[in-house]
Amino acid sequence: MRMETGLAHFWAQGDWLTHAVAILLAVLSVASWYVIAAKAYGVWQARRCHARALASFWGAPSLPAAIEAIRREDRTGILASLAIAGANAAELHRLHADRGIGAGVSVSEFVTRSLRSQIVEAQASIESGLTFLASVGSTAPFIGLFGTVWGIYHALVGLSGATQVVLDKVAGPVGEALIMTAAGLFVAIPAVLAYNACARGNRLTLARLDGFAHDLHAYLTTGLRGRPGDKLVDLGAVRVSRSG
Template identity: 40%
Template sequence: MMDLNHLIHNFTLITLVALSVTTWAVIVVKLIQLKKARKMGEAFIEGFWKAKDLTDAARYSKTAEQSAQQRIAYQHFATLSELNDDVHQDLNHTWSRQDLLERVLTKHVKNERHIFEKGLALLASIGNSAPFIGLFGTVFGIIGALSAIAASGSASMDVVAGPIGAALVATGIGIAVAVPAVLAYNFFIRKTKILGSELDDFATDLVNFAQKTGFQVTTITPVSTVKVEHQTVTAKGVAA
């Protein structure tokens, strides 16, 4: 029985180490993802609003480097182009132009948020469960320690302190794993909300801009390059 308790205690420590590695891997990946998303988003927004007219803006939305804002702008112009086509005979197109455009953009903003939120549920789960996993290992560690003390027939401090202290290590490691996970989760949730709000604002600007133009957009033909403020962007062959 003592060997089983020792085995469970060690297995718990290995599990906590694996969770810690997973936590830091997620943290690194999310930091890179959010930094890249912000950099690309800012570059796209700057180029988008520098476009000379609606046609250039639509072309730029097709040829710019992929970012959350670019994908939303592309869907914006794709929806407007679809609305300019012949009347569709389905329920989806019984909505007004503004309502349909808002529905499409809202859907795509939610999709982009889901991309940013990937991995956060794992951080939350690790943060919530790691202390209890550590406590679970500690319980079996203490049971094994007490069994060893009973077998030795001595209850002196020297005999008790070592095994009990070793058993409590699992609880300490559990807390050490949980703290970075919880802090990272809160940090990334805040960053994701900020990015989501920026996407909402951009989508609102697109709808307001479409209102000014009567929800009309010129059909855009594919181009090889688009020049915006002396910066040439290579087309990636995205169909209208």
């Protein structure tokens, strides 16, 4: 008589630890796919609207009109927040340059500080979730492997009282236990691939943000837009390491 095998049989024969590992992998899979979808949408939206938002900003006749234009076109809010922060810093310096803790600080340094702070905040927002994907990609295979080892041990313990052990009785439980390793890989591989893809997309977005910050700094401090490639201030020096 052939021994019953399959996912349902494996679940029915498993103990609480096997069930906990399977549920944990299922939760990690659902959570990672949610993060993947959210990050993919963010990268797609940035590619779709940032070029148009920058064109609208630099094509506006005045700074207030430019702020309004970039707020309307930038669906991500990343470039718009940088433009607003820089404009507010320039205006604040103009009104309070002769008093307060900012007294004696040049408009260039004052605007640079504001842009630096906004770049750090934008980077934190852009890269949120990547740490989770990296953690899932690195730990899920080992979680699945632990489930496999425990499942094999549980199956062998169940056969320990048998007077005669044949291959058919061993192969079924062991094969079912190996499903946990496959489940761990199923969870980890999409997370790793998504992490690499999102990291590349984020680098492109941050490069665009950095270039806009240099041009914006030149415009707010001199009234002229910096030429592409000019490095007026070292805003990139505040770039923090990639994190979630």
